[in-house]
Amino acid sequence: MQKTLSIIKPDGVAKKLIGEVVSVFESTGFRVAAMKMKWLSKSEAEGFYYVHRERPFFQELIEFMTSGPLILMVLEGEDVIKRNRELMGATDPAEAAAGTIRARWAHSKQNNIVHGSDSEESAKFEIGHFFSGIEIF
Numbered sequence: 001m002q003k004t005l006s007i008i009k010p011d012g013v014a015k016k017l018i019g020e021v022v023s024v025f026e027s028t029g030f031r032v033a034a035m036k037m038k039w040l041s042k043s044e045a046e047g048f049y050y051v052h053r054e055r056p057f058f059q060e061l062i063e064f065m066t067s068g069p070l071i072l073m074v075l076e077g078e079d080v081i082k083r084n085r086e087l088m089g090a091t092d093p094a095e096a097a098a099g100t101i102r103a104r105w106a107h108s109k110q111n112n113i114v115h116g117s118d119s120e121e122s123a124k125f126e127i128g129h130f131f132s133g134i135e136i137f
């Protein structure tokens, strides 16, 4: 069984979409193996998005991700990394396939409701950034 890190970003929490998004994951058959609500510090957000540090949108992205509490989850399932990204849809909601989380609820490329790890390597790093082994069930 594969694991991935999923985030319901501050816009998803503010729009009261926690239940809707978790329902998409659970009805697909993913298991929630860990979950917590957290308001990220600047350094936690910067560390998480380290690979994007040279991008022009980096500072705005950090401001957005620290603008309110978010939900951190570890999802488990067969091929969950790829399948979670299919459920989320493209980064830009205008390009996201109909029925995906971002097509349904995202406002912009930045305020796009959810994050999901994009590879096994990033899932390992991202899960370890937020969860210790004893918090994952």
Ligand code: CMP
Pocket: 052, 057, 061, 091, 109, 110, 111, 112, 114, 115, 116
């Ligand atoms: P995420 O999947 O969490 O990965 C990096 C995040 O950066 C992305 O979702 C968006 O929230 C944000 N992002 C990516 N591209 C852009 C962009 N062109 N402008 C603003 N924000 C972006």
